[in-house]
Amino acid sequence: MALRDITLGQYFPGRSPIHNLDPRAKLVGMICYIVALFLGSWFVTYAILLAVLIAVVAVSTVKPKALLRGLKPVVFILVFTAVLNIFYTPGEPLVTFWIFTITREGIIHAFFMVVRIIMLITCTFLLTYTTSPLALTDGLEHLMGPLKKIHVPVHELSMMMSIALRFIPTLIEETDKIMSAQRARGADFDSGNLIQKAKALIPLLVPLFISAFRRADELATAMECRCYHGGEGRTRMKQLHYRPGDILFMLGALILAVGIGVLGHFGF
Amino acid sequence: MAAIIETKELTHLYSAGTPFEHTALHAVDFSADPGEYVAVIGRTGSGKSTLIQHLNGLLRPTSGQVLFEGTDIWESRERTRQVRCQVGLVFQYPEYQLFEETVYQDIAFGPKNMGLDKDEIDRRVKQSARFVGLEPGVLEKSPFDLSGGQKRRVAIAGVIAMEPQVLVLDEPTAGLDPSGSARILDNIRTYHQEKNACIILVSHSMEEVAREAERLVVIHKGTIPFSGPPAEVFTHGDELEAMGLGVPAMTRVFARLRSMGVDVPASVYTIPQAREAVLAALHRGSGERKQTASDEKGAV
Numbered sequence: 001m002a003l004r005d006i007t008l009g010q011y012f013p014g015r016s017p018i019h020n021l022d023p024r025a026k027l028v029g030m031i032c033y034i035v036a037l038f039l040g041s042w043f044v045t046y047a048i049l050l051a052v053l054i055a056v057v058a059v060s061t062v063k064p065k066a067l068l069r070g071l072k073p074v075v076f077i078l079v080f081t082a083v084l085n086i087f088y089t090p091g092e093p094l095v096t097f098w099i100f101t102i103t104r105e106g107i108i109h110a111f112f113m114v115v116r117i118i119m120l121i122t123c124t125f126l127l128t129y130t131t132s133p134l135a136l137t138d139g140l141e142h143l144m145g146p147l148k149k150i151h152v153p154v155h156e157l158s159m160m161m162s163i164a165l166r167f168i169p170t171l172i173e174e175t176d177k178i179m180s181a182q183r184a185r186g187a188d189f190d191s192g193n194l195i196q197k198a199k200a201l202i203p204l205l206v207p208l209f210i211s212a213f214r215r216a217d218e219l220a221t222a223m224e225c226r227c228y229h230g231g232e233g234r235t236r237m238k239q240l241h242y243r244p245g246d247i248l249f250m251l252g253a254l255i256l257a258v259g260i261g262v263l264g265h266f267g268f
Numbered sequence: 269m270a271a272i273i274e275t276k277e278l279t280h281l282y283s284a285g286t287p288f289e290h291t292a293l294h295a296v297d298f299s300a301d302p303g304e305y306v307a308v309i310g311r312t313g314s315g316k317s318t319l320i321q322h323l324n325g326l327l328r329p330t331s332g333q334v335l336f337e338g339t340d341i342w343e344s345r346e347r348t349r350q351v352r353c354q355v356g357l358v359f360q361y362p363e364y365q366l367f368e369e370t371v372y373q374d375i376a377f378g379p380k381n382m383g384l385d386k387d388e389i390d391r392r393v394k395q396s397a398r399f400v401g402l403e404p405g406v407l408e409k410s411p412f413d414l415s416g417g418q419k420r421r422v423a424i425a426g427v428i429a430m431e432p433q434v435l436v437l438d439e440p441t442a443g444l445d446p447s448g449s450a451r452i453l454d455n456i457r458t459y460h461q462e463k464n465a466c467i468i469l470v471s472h473s474m475e476e477v478a479r480e481a482e483r484l485v486v487i488h489k490g491t492i493p494f495s496g497p498p499a500e501v502f503t504h505g506d507e508l509e510a511m512g513l514g515v516p517a518m519t520r521v522f523a524r525l526r527s528m529g530v531d532v533p534a535s536v537y538t539i540p541q542a543r544e545a546v547l548a549a550l551h552r553g554s555g556e557r558k559q560t561a562s563d564e565k566g567a568v
Contacts, residue, residue: 180326181365184357185426186349186381203377206367210412 012129017245018060019130023139025246030127032253036260037116044268045260046115052256053119053126062129070125071118078114085110133165142240155230163219171212178207270338272466273323273355273434274299278332280318292318294490295332300434303464307481309471311512315490316470317360320436323468324355336434353382356432360439362423366411371402371422374411378430396429399462400455417448421455428459435459436468441476453480474516478502478537486513499535518542 013019018026033049040046057064071078091105128136141158148154179189182203189200280293292315300306310316321327322334325341325348334341341351359365368374372393379389397407400421406414411422424440437456441449457480460467471477477484477498484501486494488511494501502508505515505523515523515537522536522545531552532545 177359178365180321181357181359181362182377183326184324184352184359185378186353186430187377188349188381203365203367207365211364 010128011132012062012066013132014061014130016059016061016130018056018126020245021249022240022242022246023131023135024142024240025242025249026127026131027136027139027143028250029253030123032250032257033123034120036257037120039257039261039264040116041264042268045263046112048263049119049256049260050115053123057122057126060126060130062126066129067122067125071121074117074121078117081113081117082110085113134162137162137165138236138238138240155234167212167215170215171208174211175204175208178204178211270301271299271335272302272337274335275319275322275329276333276335278319278322278334279330280315280322280327281330282318284330292490293322296487296490296492298485298492300466300468302433302466303460305460305467305469305480305482306485307469307471307477307483308485308487309474309477309513310487311472314487316487317438318490319487320357320438320468320470323434323436324352324357326352326357353378353430354432355434355436356427356430358424358427358435358437358440360442361420362427362440363416363419366419366423366426369410370408371397371411371414372407374422375407375426375429378426382430392429392431393425396425399428399459400425401451417444417451420444420448420452424452424455431463432465434466434468436470438470439472440469441471441473449476456480472513474502474514474537478516486511488513498537502537503534505534 021029033052036045036049040049057067086102086106086109087100089103089106089109091103093101093103094107095102131139137158140161141154144152144154144158183189187200187203189197189204192200275296275298278293278296278298279291281289282292283289296315296319298319308316308319318327322329325334328342336351336354339347341348366374368377375393375396376389379392384392393407394404397404402418402421402425406418406422411419414422420440424437428435435456440452440456444452453476456467456469459465469477469481481498483496484494484498485492486501486508493507493511494504502515502519505519508515514520518539518541519535519537522532522534522542525532526534530549532549536542536545
């Protein structure tokens with residue numbers, strides 16, 4: 001069953017220095033890195049960014065195989081962008097046939113675009129692989145804290161996010177279980193045409209929805225029983241504190257972004 | 269007798285290639301004969317659920333074989349599908365898989381998938397409803413209007429309606445009150461006797477399996493350390509305790525009596541057996557203690 005092996009936004013527990021960073025530092029670092037990715041313009045800047053990424057992956061002890069697996073769903077987008085860039089960038093023509101022209105600039109552009117997307121996805125995956133969903137939402141809530149001043153329901157949003165994240169694995173497991181149970185009764189989810197396949201999903205979706213509603217109900221009761229009343233005056237069990245390492249990491253990321261920006265500006 | 273279903277050197281790894289990789293089953297040889305009532309016992313996480321999901325081809329072995337009537341169930345796609353109808357699997361909390369508008373339609377789901385004609389489906393639905401003790405009036409109700417115990421019996425009927433030769437049940441009494449549990453176990457016994465089907469009951473209640481099954485299979489950390497008739501398996505009381513399983517209360521009482529030097533058999537696990545063993549022991553001792561015994565009787 002492949003459902004169990006979905007890695008989207010999955011956390012791989014570990015004890016590397018990257019795992020131990022403050023989630024806020026990692027979020028800021030990631031944002032700086034993504035900005036840098038879009039400021040870079042030529043081989044030098046991308047080589048630096050790639051080297052940084054490889055170094056961070058090496059320190060994080062996340063297996064490169066796991067990261068590459070995360071790229072599988074976006075292969076289509078990658079190919080699509082590459083093809084678009086190859087054919088639609090004006091410049092010095094290399095090959096011309098029928099109505100298509102491939103330009104030198106097009107190939108280079110496509111190459112950078114693909115590299116940029118791969119690095120972007122890898123770095124976001126690295127964040128979710130090394131940060132537990134709970135720490136991540138905690139970090140987000142802190143970083144978005146200032147928005148409370150303009151009445152953005154930051155706490156509610158992050159609570160919703162952490163509940164949603166918390167229930168993804170549960171629902172996947174549940175889907176897996178119901179699917180097995182219906183298969184045991186001879187249900188067939190894989191063969192037939194589109195309409196038959198859609199119909200075959202009814203025995204899966206009905207119980208899944210019922211159980212999701214039941215769970216939501218139970219969770220609401222459990223939260224009320226523990227006097228949950230929103231974010232007002234709520235304290236935390238795990239306080240987030242910046243350590244020197246976190247500050248250094250964020251400074252490094254900031255310097256990287258500025259540096260790449262300057263280099264990119266001069267066309268490296 | 270040739271085994272109806274067996275596993276050979278069955279090994280199963282979960283999440284192979286990730287940090288979560290772990291071996292759920294390690295070279296397990298399990299077999300059950302036609303018409304046998306086998307109980308599989310083990311703690312949570314011992315691999316018992318993984319084992320039974322291999323029996324009808326829901327999980328694919330990492331290595332090893334699963335044989336049904338002597339041939340590999342993974343031989344072809346057709347074979348796997350066919351085996352799924354021959355080996356009925358009732359999951360834990362099966363009531364969560366109900367989805368149809370009426371109880372009748374839900375029970376008919378399995379037979380319909382087997383491609384049976386309307387009359388045969390009707391016969392099977394009515395018969396399996398009878399097996400699990402559902403009144404005919406219930407068949408037209410929505411399954412979501414029933415009580416917990418009734419829902420579970422509907423779900424079990426849904427599998428029985430496929431008339432499997434092997435019926436596997438994963439903790440069918442979990443979360444039910446004693447009378448509900450007893451009714452479900454009764455239903456299973458009836459099916460076992462009337463259809464001469466092989467029953468594989470997964471449980472962690474020693475009392476329950478000791479009463480129901482002809483043979484116990486203990487599963488621990490993905491292997492099978494003990495297998496045999498209950499009386500034999502329960503002689504390994506200490507090892508079972510060490511595995512966190514324990515033995516029936518009656519067996520513990522008799523083990524204690526033996527350690528106190530009373531001459532009673534070690535393989536006692538039900539109350540009727542206990543009564544006989546105690547009477548026999550008293551009878552043997554009556555030579556020297558006849559007088560005291562009759563005094564006590566008089567006092568009572």
